[in-house]
Amino acid sequence: MFEIRNLHVKINDTEILKGIDLTINTGEVHAIMGPNGSGKSTLAKVIAGHPDYEVTEGEILYEVNFKKINVLDMEPEERAQEGIFLAFQYPVEIPGVSMSAFLRASFNALCRHQGAEEMDPMDFDVFLRTKMKLLDMDEKFINRPVNVDFSGGEKKRNEIMQMAVLNPRFAVLDETDSGLDIDSMRIVADGVNKLKNKNNARLVITHYQRLLNYIIPDFVHILVDGKIVKSSGKELALEVEDKGYDWLSGK
Amino acid sequence: MTDTMIAPTEKNSLFMEQLDTLAGPLKGEKSPGWVARLREEGLTRFRKTGIPTVKDEEWKYTNLSALAGHRYTPAGKSALSPAQRKDVRARYCGEADVNIVFVNGTPDKELSNFGKPPTGVEIMTLSDALTNNAAAVQEIWAHYDPQKDSAFVALNKALTREGIYIHIKDKIIANQLVHILHVTQADGEQIATFPHAFIRLGKSSEASILETHVGLNDENIYLADPLTDVFLEENATLHYSKAQKESLRAYHVGTTRVWQKRDSTFNGFSLAAGASIARNNLDVVINGEGAAAFLNGLYSVYKDQHVDNHTSVDHRVPNATSNQLYKGVLNDAARAVFNGKIFVQPIAQQTNSYQLNKNLVLGKECQVDTKPQLEIFADDVKCTHGATIGQLNEDEIFYLQARGVPRKIAARLLTQGFVDDILNRLTRDSVREQAARMVAPSLEVLEG
Numbered sequence: 001m002f003e004i005r006n007l008h009v010k011i012n013d014t015e016i017l018k019g020i021d022l023t024i025n026t027g028e029v030h031a032i033m034g035p036n037g038s039g040k041s042t043l044a045k046v047i048a049g050h051p052d053y054e055v056t057e058g059e060i061l062y063e064v065n066f067k068k069i070n071v072l073d074m075e076p077e078e079r080a081q082e083g084i085f086l087a088f089q090y091p092v093e094i095p096g097v098s099m100s101a102f103l104r105a106s107f108n109a110l111c112r113h114q115g116a117e118e119m120d121p122m123d124f125d126v127f128l129r130t131k132m133k134l135l136d137m138d139e140k141f142i143n144r145p146v147n148v149d150f151s152g153g154e155k156k157r158n159e160i161m162q163m164a165v166l167n168p169r170f171a172v173l174d175e176t177d178s179g180l181d182i183d184s185m186r187i188v189a190d191g192v193n194k195l196k197n198k199n200n201a202r203l204v205i206t207h208y209q210r211l212l213n214y215i216i217p218d219f220v221h222i223l224v225d226g227k228i229v230k231s232s233g234k235e236l237a238l239e240v241e242d243k244g245y246d247w248l249s250g251k
Numbered sequence: 252m253t254d255t256m257i258a259p260t261e262k263n264s265l266f267m268e269q270l271d272t273l274a275g276p277l278k279g280e281k282s283p284g285w286v287a288r289l290r291e292e293g294l295t296r297f298r299k300t301g302i303p304t305v306k307d308e309e310w311k312y313t314n315l316s317a318l319a320g321h322r323y324t325p326a327g328k329s330a331l332s333p334a335q336r337k338d339v340r341a342r343y344c345g346e347a348d349v350n351i352v353f354v355n356g357t358p359d360k361e362l363s364n365f366g367k368p369p370t371g372v373e374i375m376t377l378s379d380a381l382t383n384n385a386a387a388v389q390e391i392w393a394h395y396d397p398q399k400d401s402a403f404v405a406l407n408k409a410l411t412r413e414g415i416y417i418h419i420k421d422k423i424i425a426n427q428l429v430h431i432l433h434v435t436q437a438d439g440e441q442i443a444t445f446p447h448a449f450i451r452l453g454k455s456s457e458a459s460i461l462e463t464h465v466g467l468n469d470e471n472i473y474l475a476d477p478l479t480d481v482f483l484e485e486n487a488t489l490h491y492s493k494a495q496k497e498s499l500r501a502y503h504v505g506t507t508r509v510w511q512k513r514d515s516t517f518n519g520f521s522l523a524a525g526a527s528i529a530r531n532n533l534d535v536v537i538n539g540e541g542a543a544a545f546l547n548g549l550y551s552v553y554k555d556q557h558v559d560n561h562t563s564v565d566h567r568v569p570n571a572t573s574n575q576l577y578k579g580v581l582n583d584a585a586r587a588v589f590n591g592k593i594f595v596q597p598i599a600q601q602t603n604s605y606q607l608n609k610n611l612v613l614g615k616e617c618q619v620d621t622k623p624q625l626e627i628f629a630d631d632v633k634c635t636h637g638a639t640i641g642q643l644n645e646d647e648i649f650y651l652q653a654r655g656v657p658r659k660i661a662a663r664l665l666t667q668g669f670v671d672d673i674l675n676r677l678t679r680d681s682v683r684e685q686a687a688r689m690v691a692p693s694l695e696v697l698e699g
Contacts, residue, residue: 031398048653051645080655092650096668105664106654113655145668 001026001201002170007058009046016042018226027198031212032205034223035245040205041089042172047088049076079112085168087159089175094146102146103128103165110166131164135191152179160191172203177211189214209241224249263301266319273325273410273443279338283385292397293408300402312620313530313559318502323443323474326356329435335467339434343463345681348428351415355437356444358413371423377414377447391449391482394510403504407445414447421453428459428679436467443474454489459490461682466498470493479507483515490518492682496689497526506532513539520677523550523558524689530559537571546575549673551690553582563592566599574604578673582664582693583618593626606636611669666694
């Protein structure tokens with residue numbers, strides 16, 4: 001359902017991704033691991049359509065209604081409307097915009113795109129509360145400005161809560177585990193697992209193996225210096241945890 | 252008449268020629284002799300100042316030559332059609348509120364409910380107050396040195412024809428909102444109004460007052476020069492909002508003066524939703540220990556509107572607090588000026604004063620001039636100030652886009668968020684909702 005072909009990306013004239021190939025089928029969970037600066041987060045942002053990155057070569061194909069479309073031709077909001085979701089590594093604070101207003105705008109944009117009716121604000125409120133419960137988030141967050149004065153862990157839970165609201169077909173989780181204590185990580189991982197089914201797919205980006213004990217990947221890819229240097233099953237994560245990344249980068 | 256052909260000094264003299272036409276006693280005035288003397292004082296003072304020019308430091312960024320170039324007539328009678336009355340009532344008069352409505356400067360008895368003020372609250376027209384309660388008015392006036400009056404305060408004093416006097420008696424907590432609404436609607440003539448409001452809160456009393464200035468026809472050219480004098484006795488609390496949305500071609504130069512005694516609280520909000528040129532002066536004198544002044548403001552303008560907010564807080568005693576947050580949204584080719592003066596007199600130790608001005612610029616041809624001005628003569632004080640001018644945050648827009656929200660809607664949502672952050676300080680729902688309605692048009696016209 002999601003295919004990256006020979007993807008080259010640069011930012012401010014520095015090449016970060018140097019030819020990525022990756023194929024993800026429905027029902028699969030893929031993990032990308034790699035040292036700091038290897039290009040993991042760049043890949044996540046390029047998939048979501050961040051304007052700072054320049055794709056110099058390659059394509060990203062995504063299957064919608066049995067047709068392959070090139071994601072790189074789409075605006076960020078069009079990608080989201082087609083079911084691509086990025087759980088941000090650093091969720092953005094938006095003072096003045098409440099969680100409920102933010103998520104209603106988002107949910108309704110997706111409804112409109114699918115030709116469905118917008119949800120009535122009262123119904124949406126009820127719907128939102130059930131999703132917050134799933135992530136063990138206090139209901140008081142509903143009227144608070146987006147991510148403002150949230151702890152690191154609360155922000156990450158909020159990302160997965162948004163994923164629960166939007167129910168994307170393809171989700172990229174960018175270092176969702178960083179800054180989480182073990183209890184929060186379990187809640188987040190549970191949330192992610194509950195949303196998993198045979199019609200969707202996940203790309204989990206992480207620096208540490210820890211998260212992959214809870215979100216079990218079908219494939220693990222190691223990204224070093226802008227290239228995938230090794231791909232294998234879930235056991236590769238443990239191997240990396242044990243030996244570090246140096247043996248893979250040829251250093 | 253082409254404005255561009257007339258030099259500023261000639262324009263000023265054109266305006267000066269009109270003074271005698273515009274001057275005149277209150278209708279049926281039976282006021283004491285000192286009022287006539289005050290008028291004369293105002294007139295003398297204004298003849299000295301004239302209409303300020305950009306050479307005047309106080310008017311450096313706001314050019315009044317367009318205002319000075321018109322010939323105005325004294326405010327006429329209320330001339331609203333039944334449909335307009337209905338519209339005014341529906342849009343601006345809350346059913347639960349005490350509404351005092353002036354149309355073209357004249358009290359409109361039908362739209363107002365003068366008859367039944369809440370217990371412990373006196374509301375009367377200025378002419379009635381000068382007949383029945385002159386001493387109280389005189390006492391408020393006596394606090395200010397007429398030689399220091401600004402040009403438009405002097406002009407108001409010289410030319411005021413009508414106004415309102417509101418007195419909240421000691422220990423009265425008035426929950427009902429008192430809404431002073433000024434409506435201007437004068438097709439085919441260019442009128443000038445000089446309404447003067449006196450608001451006096453007795454000891455340990457509390458009240459909420461909203462002062463609104465609106466124009467009904469965006470084509471009307473007129474001048475509004477309102478003056479509001481607020482006097483807070485010990486431990487009184489006033490929630491005061493001033494909102495103005497004049498016609499697109501009107502001039503509004505308004506002043507609110509606040510005098511605070513010990514332990515009083517002034518909780519002020521200024522909403523400027525446009526005029527051709529709008530200048531709002533808010534001058535607070537803190538003259539009693541333990542007093543607190545909150546000055547919140549929102550200006551939101553578009554097209555080629557010009558809005559200018561000047562605040563001044565004068566800490567004359569120790570142990571008082573002032574806190575200011577003014578936010579502005581500028582669209583299209585609008586211009587905004589913010590000038591915030593804080594004086595901390597030598598005796599005013601332990602003053603705690605905060606000021607912040609934040610501007611969100613949406614249009615490509617907007618201009619903002621913001622100037623904090625702190626004059627601190629005491630050494631044991633805490634004073635902070637800051638100003639920002641920025642555009643919408645691209646990270647925030649991207650975050651919304653990544654959640655499926657189109658860029659244009661994201662921009663609108665973020666702008667609303669910027670505005671709501673300050674509007675939410677208006678705790679009374681009816682006031683906040685009116686304010687939100689008034690600024691909405693200037694937020695809608697977003698560039699792509």
